[in-house]
Amino acid sequence: MSDKVIIKNLNKSFPGNNGQLRVLSDINLSIQEGQIVSVIGGSGCGKSTLLRILAGLDTDYQGEVLFDGKPVTKPTREKGIIFQDHRLLPWLTAEENIRFSLPGDVPDKNALIQHYLDLVGLAGFEKTYPKQLSGGMAQRVAVARALANKPKILLLDEPFGALDAITKISMQDELLSIWDKEPITMVLVTHDIDEAIYLGHRVVVMTPRPGRIKGIYDVELNIPKSRTGLDFIKIKEVVFQEFFGASGSPFIYNI
Numbered sequence: 001m002s003d004k005v006i007i008k009n010l011n012k013s014f015p016g017n018n019g020q021l022r023v024l025s026d027i028n029l030s031i032q033e034g035q036i037v038s039v040i041g042g043s044g045c046g047k048s049t050l051l052r053i054l055a056g057l058d059t060d061y062q063g064e065v066l067f068d069g070k071p072v073t074k075p076t077r078e079k080g081i082i083f084q085d086h087r088l089l090p091w092l093t094a095e096e097n098i099r100f101s102l103p104g105d106v107p108d109k110n111a112l113i114q115h116y117l118d119l120v121g122l123a124g125f126e127k128t129y130p131k132q133l134s135g136g137m138a139q140r141v142a143v144a145r146a147l148a149n150k151p152k153i154l155l156l157d158e159p160f161g162a163l164d165a166i167t168k169i170s171m172q173d174e175l176l177s178i179w180d181k182e183p184i185t186m187v188l189v190t191h192d193i194d195e196a197i198y199l200g201h202r203v204v205v206m207t208p209r210p211g212r213i214k215g216i217y218d219v220e221l222n223i224p225k226s227r228t229g230l231d232f233i234k235i236k237e238v239v240f241q242e243f244f245g246a247s248g249s250p251f252i253y254n255i
Contacts, residue, residue, distance in 0.1 A: 004153060004185045005031040005054065010063035012049055022210040023049050027063070029204065029213065036179060036186040038200030040193060040239070046211030047189045051155050054187060055081050068152070077103070080151030084158045086142040088130040095126040098145045116144035119178060136167035140174070147178070153185040160195070172198055176225070193243075197235050198225055205242045215242050 010027035013020040023046040031037050039047045052058040053065055056075040065072045067079070088097045098113045106112060117123060120140040130138050139159060146154060160168045172195060179186065190196050196203045197219055205215045217238060221231055 002033050003030045004033040004035075004068065005029070005187075006064070006066040006069075008064040008066075010050075010053070010061060010065060012046065012053065012058075012061040024061070025210040025212050027211070027213060029216075031185060031187065033185055034183045035201050036188065036199055037202045037204060038188045038190060038196035039204045039206060040190055040196040041206030041211060042191060042208055042243075044209050045206045046209065047206055048157055050211070051081070051157050051187065051189050054153075055079050055155050057081075077149045078152045079155060080146035080149055080153070081155040081157065082139075082142055082146050082159045084161045086130070086135075086138040088138055088141055088145075090130050093127050093129055094122060094133070094141045094144075097130070097141055098148050101145050102148060112148055113144075116148045117141075119147070119181065120144045120174065134167070135163050136171055139163065139171060143175070143178070147182070147184075151184065153187065156186060156188045158190055159188075161190070161192075168195075175199060193236060193239050194227065197221075197232060197239065198227060203235075203239060205239060215239075 007027055007029045010024055011022070012024040013022045015021070027050065029037075039050065041047050049058065053061055054067075054072065056072045056079060059073055089100065092100060094117065095113050098116065099109055102109055102112070114123075114126070117126060120143050122137065122140055122144065125133070125137065130141070133141065142159075160171045163171060176199065188196070188199055200219055203217045203219060204213055205217070206212065207214045217235065219235055221229070221235075226232060
């Protein structure tokens with residue numbers, strides 16, 4: 001597989017009261033086409049800033065960020081982004097929210113919209129307004145809206161963080177189901193270790209500010225994935241130790 005994203009020597013600072021505040025330091029990372037990469041770290045480690053840079057929403061940095069071999073200089077439809085809140089327009093129905101995001105030259109918009117509503121399991125909810133949807137259903141519309149633009153990469157900024165535990169698990173399964181049907185490159189930012197492992201093919205662990213890459217771990221789990229299997233627990237223990245070291249309570253399991 002080819003590299004969809006290449007990040008070289010990325011550094012990012014913000015103005016502070018005592019000069020420049022370093023947020024990201026010496027980030028080097030490659031992301032292969034069709035791969036799901038989870039970026040995990042505590043609050044303030046710069047993971048959301050990294051996602052904004054990948055999206056082209058922040059171009060004031062040092063280093064090199066390449067997408068399909070070209071520098072990222074601005075937002076484009078090739079890069080879809082999903083935030084923690086769905087950001088649907090409340091006066092538009094589910095299908096109208098998707099239609100509003102599409103460029104004018106898209107042929108057969110109705111079929112395209114229906115395809116992605118079907119893909120996220122919302123057939124029959126085309127005429128429903130956001131206030132009539134549950135949090136999980138509204139986020140499904142947001143996923144459909146992002147995918148309908150046919151992006152080459154999907155950037156997810158803690159997309160399920162505002163959902164209850166049961167809905168969150170359901171949405172994680174839904175995302176993997178969508179990827180299985182349309183294997184798009186994804187970068188997921190999260191502070192949830194279980195979510196990072198369950199969704200990612202690779203897990204990137206970041207240190208507190210300034211954010212540095214502390215470790216990168218391949219996730220090799222049988223399909224369909226299990227959250228309770230021994231392999232999952234072993235990977236979780238490794239990532240857990242990256243955060244808490246010897247002072248953390250170790251996971252105990254029987255073989």
